[in-house]
Amino acid sequence: MAPEQLAPIVDPEAPVYVYVQVADHIAARIAAGRLKQGARLPGERDLAEQYGVAVGTARRAVRELRERGLLVTLPAKGTFVAGR
Structure with missing residues (x-):
């Protein structure tokens, strides 16, 4: 994801x-192809800064996307767009 202010x-x-x-918003970026399968998302702190939200809010958004099956988190590796 580009380091744009969101x-x-x-x-x-x-x-x-x-x-x-x-x-x-992240799900829409995935659906539009702006975030492709296997793409690594920024860390939760970076996401929080980009969206202007608290780190806990960014963490909950990532959890929501994992529950939807759109993201996978690999310990010590990062969070990635899941395969279809």
């Missing part, structure tokens, strides 16, 4: 949890 994606006034907004 804070405008998150709307704290929206009726959806912020972590869901972050997860949905």
Whole structure:
């Protein structure tokens, strides 16, 4: 993911949890092919900085995407876009 500032994606006034907004945005990037299978995501701290959210929120978004089957996390390796 490019180190762009993604804070405008998150709307704290929206009726959806912020972590869901972050997860949905990353999922959309995967669906659009901007994040390809096997691509490594930035660390949770970097994601938090890019989206302008707390580290815990970024962590919960990554967990949400793992539960959806879109990401896999390999200990000491990182988090990657899952294969189809």
